[in-house]
Amino acid sequence: LTSLKQVCNHPALFLKEDAQAAAHGPAARSGKLALLDELLDTLLAEDGSALVFTQYVGMARLITAHLAARAVPVELLHGGTPVAEREHLVDRFQSGETPVLVLSLKAAGTGLNLTRAGHVVHFDRWWNPAVEEQATDRAYRIGQTQPVQVHRLITEGTVEDRIAEMLEAKRALADAILGSGEASLTELTDRELSDLVSLRRSE
Template sequence: YVVVDEAQNIKNDAAKQTQAIKKLNARHKIALTGTPVENRLSELWSIMEFLNPGYLGSGTDFRKNFAIPIERYRDSNRAESLKRLVQPFVLRRLKTDKTIIADLPDKMEMKVFCNLTQEQASLYEAVVQEMLAKIEESEGIERKGLVLSTLLKLKQVCNHPTQFVADGSALPGRSGKLARLEEMLEEALEEGDKALIFTQFAEMGTLLRQHLQETLGREVFFLHGGTPKKQRDIMVQRFQEDRRGAPLFILSLKAGGVGLNLTAANHVFHFDRWWNPAVENQATDRAFRIGQKKNVQVHKFVCIGTLEERIDQMIEQKKELAESIVGSGENWLTEMSTAQLKELFALSREAVGE
């Protein structure tokens, strides 16, 4: 037997790690993963190539027959064909299935709609005007890069002006999201609850930690890609075991989204959105897993009237396809026409709070 846990780590067929694992000989091979597809269907192909070499054809054949039709053209017939091919080899187990785990509490997911401040709205408009002018004049790889850069900048503006400008200025009163987060965390702390706060930006995590410690008067942990393993293990142990210890744990999505057991928390906040349901669910599952004794409340922050709300709506529409076999990264957004991007980035009147 060869059993590969966290099998999404062999999703890149060209990686040395993947190549080494595929050289292991065994009559029986098992791959365990919560996210067989995070961004591209080629990841599913790579895992299947480990399990049953050649079953889904070569990488080139797979791209032509499945990846391009499904990812680029949303071909539901091809998606259904692929699902039929892989289903005999997939044993899917959901934690929400009471026959699998009888005593796991409920998970309640909710959107938290936030307004922008006047300052955020001004910055947002300036970024849109500047970047659309550049996108209109570019093409190919350069255009894709500019679209992704625009997404990044607008996400930063929606989080906080200080993150976008990177000038170290004061945080209070300048971000609708931050004000809402403070209110909700105060309520959770009054109930004696603990919370995880996910952000994809390490710099935002640093700002949040300092600000929340000052305003809430409680110790706050922050785990990011540069956190040494020994320090990470101490933080996790203290968060899990110490009732009087830090009740709030900020995690960078990529560093803290997998492999951690943080069931002491029963609130999960996605401060900014990674527009990929598989990655967000993996992060939520740090708290919603075996050992959790309370119902878990998942709060997904969305700035109303901005690209955050529109992309959230688009993902909801695509979720059926995504949940069958497809993961949604951000690259599909780079294929949009300039007219579609204008509509996507436009700031609606309801975006700004009173």
């Protein structure tokens, strides 16, 4: 499954190609990378800033090298980034000096205040939506004065598409039961209600 998810991101990630070499190849090798280029071109033309999250450090390096080759001001923050350098990266992003910051998902877990970001891009989906939401929250810290748009890139017709559907179904059910109390159960479809109360065989 991990390999399939990597292929959805970029063949070079799965093939373990050198990030610098792969970054200078055509973006057409990855539909996601081509879409990211289009998205960033639009928001940078409007003086916007973006956080780009991926769960793979290798993909983060590839994205960073690709954007740098296109002369997009970008920096990379991952779990191995020293604390002092992390602070400098955050300061440069918050000041607008670096409008695009690429982060590995786990590195974005704690202590980051990135309120300059008007856009959050999830380049790939995490199995646990709570981890993904925690990363998104880096842009929603105290001091945020602008709306934040969240973009999730999904490769259609692949395992990634199925994961997205599964996460959405689970989130909708959780919201229905936990979000608004028992009254929301009346808004479930017959099939959803049946799935909710059906006895399942133990594995």
